[in-house]
Amino acid sequence: MKVALLSDCYLPRLGGIEVQVHDLARNLQKAGHEVVAFTATREPGQRRNELEIIDGIPVHRLAIPMPHGLPINPLAPPTLRRLLRAGGFDVAHVHMGVVAPFSMDCARVALDLDLPTAVTWHSLHARMEGPIRLVGYVARWAKSGAALSAVSGVAAQSVSSLAGVQHKVAILPNGIDTTQWAPLPRPPRGAGEPMRVVSAMRLMGRKRPLELLDIVHEARRQAPEADIRLEVLGEGPLRPKVDARAAELGGDEWFTAPGRMTRTQVQERYRLSDIYIAPAELEAFGIAALEARTTGLPVVAPRKSGVSEFIEHRVNGMLTGDDAGMADALARLATDHSLRVAMTAHNTEVLPRESWPSVVRMVETEYVRAIDQLR
Known part of the structure; x- marks a missing residue:
């Protein structure tokens, strides 16, 4: 498949979503998929939309200068629409935090283009659940055919409440490189040590x-x-x-x-x-x-x-x-x-089930669901 990964936050910012989306891109690529990332995160000194390659992944930075480097760009949708329409993508995968204006625009644009769309929440809504319910975009995306998911059962409960219980919310956990984080030999622990x-x-x-x-x-x-x-x-x-x-x-x-x-x-x-x-x-x-x-x-x-x-x-x-x-x-x-x-x-x-090969298979299943829901 050709996959568009869309996220407010991306490298060089360092954080959970940023690193996870980039690692997902690399592991989807290893599995044989073509992946392009879209983000509103700026590189230092960037003044206009730019395309760069990070670890073999093309990254479109649809960014403008904002205070504190905030990944916000209300001017991005026209350019995003043109790039998604011309890109020949099979599926768009939008990654959401609690407040994610660029990702929200991405979901809206992708669905307007009738592009199969998966949306994954990486955060708990907590006190924002009421305002989000009032605005209603989660329910609208579900009705428009988006395949909704969250990184855990705890996070999925909130998304399901906002989307409506008739809409499935899958669980797509974060992935981990079990080789990179493999156990190392531990020094013997002597009596009386803290x-x-x-x-x-x-x-x-x-x-x-x-x-x-x-x-x-x-x-x-x-x-x-x-x-x-x-x-x-x-x-x-x-x-x-x-x-x-x-x-x-x-x-x-x-x-x-x-x-x-x-x-x-x-x-x-x-x-x-x-x-x-x-x-x-x-x-x-x-x-x-x-x-x-x-x-x-x-x-x-x-x-x-x-x-x-x-x-x-x-x-x-x-x-x-x-x-x-x-x-x-x-x-x-x-x-x-x-x-x-x-x-x-x-x-x-015992290896955790969240190893990247396992997570990629879950993600591929979710992409097929997104494609099926727009047929």
């Missing part, structure tokens, strides 16, 4: 880094003999508040936050850690948690987050109902050696 908990996140409110500090502080209170340590990988606007809260809790003894790291550095930190924790509740999927799980780490997360898509309680991690439950789970794993070892062994020996 229990190392790690998390990777952008330091922002939705990811809940401040609450994470309180959770680990409580787990340390419950299991003082385990000497639980926390390392948070990433950077963001809440850094000053995170540092201040850690100081209030005496975190100089047990908390470190080295900032943003490369993928190789993250893998090394996971190799030296014992447990991964993902405290965000409004997490549609949780790619960082999946990466940690693939390297072998047991994962602690809220039951209502998208992490529950690939973590089974007491098999390869612990799913909890609230912050108190996460503190309890950390304390339990820190003190129950056999349980922790069993979870690590499971994650080391």
Whole structure:
């Protein structure tokens, strides 16, 4: 097939959707498909629409200068319509965040052209669900024949509510390179060594880094003999508040936050850690948690987050109902050696179903559904 991948955000921006859409493009290409990406993300210094090649993928940047580099371009639809009409595409695959004006335009233009269209949501709607329902575009796309999907069952529930229960919402999980994130040999853990908990996140409110500090502080209170340590990988606007809260809790003894790291550095930190924790509740999927799980780490997360898509309680991690439950789970794993070892062994020996070859097959099935729905 010839596939148009359409997303507000794309490389060189770094984030969940940006990296996932580019990795999907590369893996679809490996599977024999022709892929072209469309985005409103600008390259530094770009002043007009440009075409570039990234890792063999043609990328149309339909971008204009915006404050803070925001990927917004209300002038894009005419150019997009011309490119999609002339491109000979078999299917358009639109990737949605909570607010995604360029992707919304892409879905509208593709459907107006009678181009088979798949739309995947990568975020939870949360407080935006009411306004989105009022505007009604999700229901309109469903009625127009778009094949709707979301990256997890948690995210799909909201999309189904907005589209109407008569319209199927498939689950298209994010993909992972299981070779790249394969477990590495772990150093032997001696008696009396601290229990190392790690998390990777952008330091922002939705990811809940401040609450994470309180959770680990409580787990340390419950299991003082385990000497639980926390390392948070990433950077963001809440850094000053995170540092201040850690100081209030005496975190100089047990908390470190080295900032943003490369993928190789993250893998090394996971190799030296014992447990991964993902405290965000409004997490549609949780790619960082999946990466940690693939390297072998047991994962602690809220039951209502998208992490529950690939973590089974007491098999390869612990799913909890609230912050108190996460503190309890950390304390339990820190003190129950056999349980922790069993979870690590499971994650080391059993590949996640979200490997890229498997995800590509799911995506291909969704493209066929989009084509069938416009016949």
